[in-house]
Amino acid sequence: MSGLHIPLAGPDGIRTDHAENLLAPNPSEMTLEGTNTWVIGTDEVVVVDPGPDDEAHLQRVVRHLGQRRVTQILLTHGHHDHSGGAKRFAELVGAPVRALDPEHRLGGEGLAGGDVIEVGGLELRVYGTPGHSFDSLCFWLPADLAMLTGDTVLGRGTTVIAPDGNLADYLRTLDLLRATAEELGAETLLPGHGPALADPLHALDGYIAHRRERLDQIRAARASGARTPREIVEIVYADVDRELWFAAEMSVRAQLDYLDRL
Numbered sequence: 001m002s003g004l005h006i007p008l009a010g011p012d013g014i015r016t017d018h019a020e021n022l023l024a025p026n027p028s029e030m031t032l033e034g035t036n037t038w039v040i041g042t043d044e045v046v047v048v049d050p051g052p053d054d055e056a057h058l059q060r061v062v063r064h065l066g067q068r069r070v071t072q073i074l075l076t077h078g079h080h081d082h083s084g085g086a087k088r089f090a091e092l093v094g095a096p097v098r099a100l101d102p103e104h105r106l107g108g109e110g111l112a113g114g115d116v117i118e119v120g121g122l123e124l125r126v127y128g129t130p131g132h133s134f135d136s137l138c139f140w141l142p143a144d145l146a147m148l149t150g151d152t153v154l155g156r157g158t159t160v161i162a163p164d165g166n167l168a169d170y171l172r173t174l175d176l177l178r179a180t181a182e183e184l185g186a187e188t189l190l191p192g193h194g195p196a197l198a199d200p201l202h203a204l205d206g207y208i209a210h211r212r213e214r215l216d217q218i219r220a221a222r223a224s225g226a227r228t229p230r231e232i233v234e235i236v237y238a239d240v241d242r243e244l245w246f247a248a249e250m251s252v253r254a255q256l257d258y259l260d261r262l
């Protein structure tokens, strides 16, 4: 949609020194090419977002891992396209599932901003990043100067604020990620969908600008007489494929909710 971001390559098999993506076969308008399942580490690994409950995908990940041991399964958030296969994958590899939302944990401890995960000498630092969903987390991999962003930042286009998310939280999260990426010298964003992004500050600036622009457009649409979310979508998202208008309407509701609380 925005065309602001510079992809490194297509999602399947993209990697940094210690992170590698295995793309799940669930492409759609909302999931782009599919869900990115990230394997982090060398001999010991953590797996981030097993993806949907798709046996062939989960088995492919297991085969790919070979002799490497999975110590933990982490979820960037509880949406089905990331978490649906977690229980089955946990059975296959004998590892606990950790997530912010207790509903999605299995056998292990919780997971929250400030936690540090250690795997085979690597560190993964957890950031609480609510907004897309209430339970969204990002994971910073210092060894690769890479941030795993789940659905908070996608490899292409923009993120939708889901019904369990919140735009005010999301705007704060984008500012936090922007400041964090700058402070830590982030070189790569590894998203939950779509290709990796090689210029984190540029990508985050684009996201922040896009949100401000949409809010301005919604204010203007209201000022010109549009009242219902649908009427606003017809004006503000006129250039967006009609098949995506249900998502746009979700986004408009989140934005109206935000504006009405200011």
Ligand SMILES: [Zn+2]
Binding pocket: 031, 035, 079, 081, 082, 151, 192, 193
């Ligand atoms: Zn997703």
